[in-house]
Amino acid sequence: xxxxxTALQTTDEPSETGAQQIRDAIRDAxxxxxxxxxxxxxxxxVGNLFNVSRTLARAALQALSYEGLVSxxxxxxxxVAYPSPDEARQxxxxxxxxxxxxxxxAAARITTSEIQHLRQLLLEESRLIGERGQTARRAEIKASGxxxxxxxxxxxxxxxxxxxxxxxxxxxxxxxLYGQSTISSCGHNEHxxxxxxxEAKKLDRACDLxxxxxxxxxxxxxxxxxxxxxxxxxxxx
Amino acid sequence: xxxxxTALQTTDEPSETGAQQIRDAIRDAxxxxxxxxxxxxxxxxVGNLFNVSRTLARAALQALSYEGLVSxxxxxxxxVAYPSPDEARQxxxxxxxxxxxxxxxAAARITTSEIQHLRQLLLEESRLIGERGQTARRAEIKASGxxxxxxxxxxxxxxxxxxxxxxxxxxxxxxxLYGQSTISSCGHNEHxxxxxxxEAKKLDRACDLxxxxxxxxxxxxxxxxxxxxxxxxxxxx
DNA sequence: GCGCAAATAATCGTATACAATTTGACCGCA
DNA sequence: TGCGGTCAAATTGTATACGATTATTTGCGC
Numbered sequence: 001x002x003x004x005x006t007a008l009q010t011t012d013e014p015s016e017t018g019a020q021q022i023r024d025a026i027r028d029a030x031x032x033x034x035x036x037x038x039x040x041x042x043x044x045x046v047g048n049l050f051n052v053s054r055t056l057a058r059a060a061l062q063a064l065s066y067e068g069l070v071s072x073x074x075x076x077x078x079x080v081a082y083p084s085p086d087e088a089r090q091x092x093x094x095x096x097x098x099x100x101x102x103x104x105x106a107a108a109r110i111t112t113s114e115i116q117h118l119r120q121l122l123l124e125e126s127r128l129i130g131e132r133g134q135t136a137r138r139a140e141i142k143a144s145g146x147x148x149x150x151x152x153x154x155x156x157x158x159x160x161x162x163x164x165x166x167x168x169x170x171x172x173x174x175x176x177l178y179g180q181s182t183i184s185s186c187g188h189n190e191h192x193x194x195x196x197x198x199e200a201k202k203l204d205r206a207c208d209l210x211x212x213x214x215x216x217x218x219x220x221x222x223x224x225x226x227x228x229x230x231x232x233x234x235x236x237x
Numbered sequence: 238x239x240x241x242x243t244a245l246q247t248t249d250e251p252s253e254t255g256a257q258q259i260r261d262a263i264r265d266a267x268x269x270x271x272x273x274x275x276x277x278x279x280x281x282x283v284g285n286l287f288n289v290s291r292t293l294a295r296a297a298l299q300a301l302s303y304e305g306l307v308s309x310x311x312x313x314x315x316x317v318a319y320p321s322p323d324e325a326r327q328x329x330x331x332x333x334x335x336x337x338x339x340x341x342x343a344a345a346r347i348t349t350s351e352i353q354h355l356r357q358l359l360l361e362e363s364r365l366i367g368e369r370g371q372t373a374r375r376a377e378i379k380a381s382g383x384x385x386x387x388x389x390x391x392x393x394x395x396x397x398x399x400x401x402x403x404x405x406x407x408x409x410x411x412x413x414l415y416g417q418s419t420i421s422s423c424g425h426n427e428h429x430x431x432x433x434x435x436e437a438k439k440l441d442r443a444c445d446l447x448x449x450x451x452x453x454x455x456x457x458x459x460x461x462x463x464x465x466x467x468x469x470x471x472x473x474x
Numbered sequence: 475g476c477g478c479a480a481a482t483a484a485t486c487g488t489a490t491a492c493a494a495t496t497t498g499a500c501c502g503c504a
Numbered sequence: 505t506g507c508g509g510t511c512a513a514a515t516t517g518t519a520t521a522c523g524a525t526t527a528t529t530t531g532c533g534c
Contacts, residue, residue: 075487075524
């Protein structure tokens with residue numbers, strides 16, 4: 001049983017309704033970076049971990065591959081996705097393209113209670129930034145994505161929401177691979193500024209802030225090809 | 238063997254590489270409207286049709302459910318998706334949100350040969366409009382979507398391309414359900430106008446045309462709840 | 475000691491088998 | 505005739521089994 005095994009086990013109830021449980025568990029593990037890009041996820045191992053047959057494990061991995069979080073190679077197995085620099089650029093290009101539109105939709109139909117909910121999320125987020133420890137770090141990662149997802153949910157379009165879920169999750173992978181600073185939320189409270197702009201009905205400004213926010217995250221990346229991921233390049237400096 | 242069976246069989250080579258073959262075949266059948274929304278796709282039937290086991294049939298149906306073309310209900314089976322009016326609105330809202338951005342990306346990096354390719358598609362499309370017969374009609378449906386997909390491909394963003402593939406396919410389902418006129422391509426050659434605008438480097442105009450084009454398609458729909466799909470409402474007029 | 479080939483082990487691809495759930499029918503009864 | 509319940513058929517959910525492909529290791533010759 002490899003390192004992936006220890007990283008996964010979260011609760012002890014193995015199979016409740018089906019393969020979705022497993023899919024969600026693995027997805028969380030990937031997004032929270034308990035599973036590193038490139039980690040092998042063999043069907044047998046996954047099945048044993050959750051005490052289900054390979055059939056269900058396979059279904060879960062299959063599902064994750066549709067979301068771009070896992071790449072399955074024919075006759076070789078499934079691996080936590082290892083997005084190329086080009087893929088990373090495409091992910092952020094997609095976010096720059098989509099998120100302003102979502103923001104506009106969301107702003108148009110947002111209620112005061114939803115604004116309050118957003119502020120709640122922001123508070124939680126900054127609280128986590130203050131704390132230290134692995135679990136706090138993981139929660140922070142998730143929280144920073146949850147803000148964008150909350151906006152998508154407010155927009156009321158389930159399809160766009162699903163697209164955003166995929167993009168945010170894959171972004172987490174990209175940051176894990178190419179991120180330089182400890183975490184993207186550097187200094188400024190950009191999420192907070194966006195909420196303020198929404199509240200002030202300054203839509204154009206909110207969109208600007210959003211685009212720049214995404215650009216900032218991307219600017220923190222070092223998008224250079226890492227060939228063997230620690231092969232020879234790791235030693236000859 | 239029900240009506241779904243006759244609608245599916247397209248080639249006689251049953252299983253070549255795996256479940257993807259089946260998924261693609263069924264997807265084509267749905268998009269080309271050989272399969273009507275609501276049609277039951279039982280795992281055994283699909284498997285028998287393609288001479289594979291239920292395992293592969295199930296995988297294919299599962300995949301299609303991720304694309305929103307098939308809805309699987311626990312312990313009840315898989316059905317060709319029957320999008321609700323609200324879902325339909327969300328699909329077109331998503332397209333209005335996404336396609337202008339794709340158009341801008343595409344216009345920025347389009348080459349002369351790609352423009353030629355687009356014009357080729359347009360020619361093919363108008364040729365099909367002229368012809369008559371079921372097969373021509375089906376080809377026309379596919380062609381009208383292919384224009385939007387070609388644009389997405391030119392944009393160079395594989396992720397957005399995949400999103401568009403899903404949206405176009407689901408649009409086909411919506412039109413099959415709620416469309417009023419024989420087909421959306423009414424009179425005007427809106428696709429052609431968009432290409433011309435791109436060629437003339439009039440980006441804003443091209444985006445405007447695109448948004449209106451999508452609005453026109455949506456305007457041709459009669460988005461009213463058909464509850465039982467022909468239940469009581471079908472009789473008391 | 476080193477490289478190459480063949481055997482071995484591990485893993486995936488697909489099919490089949492069995493259990494669980496749902497659906498529809500049949501039958502008795504008010 | 506209409507209603508409720510029990511049973512049977514059909515279909516899905518999950519597990520297991522077997523064949524195919526790929527990776528690894530062993531062993532041999534050099």
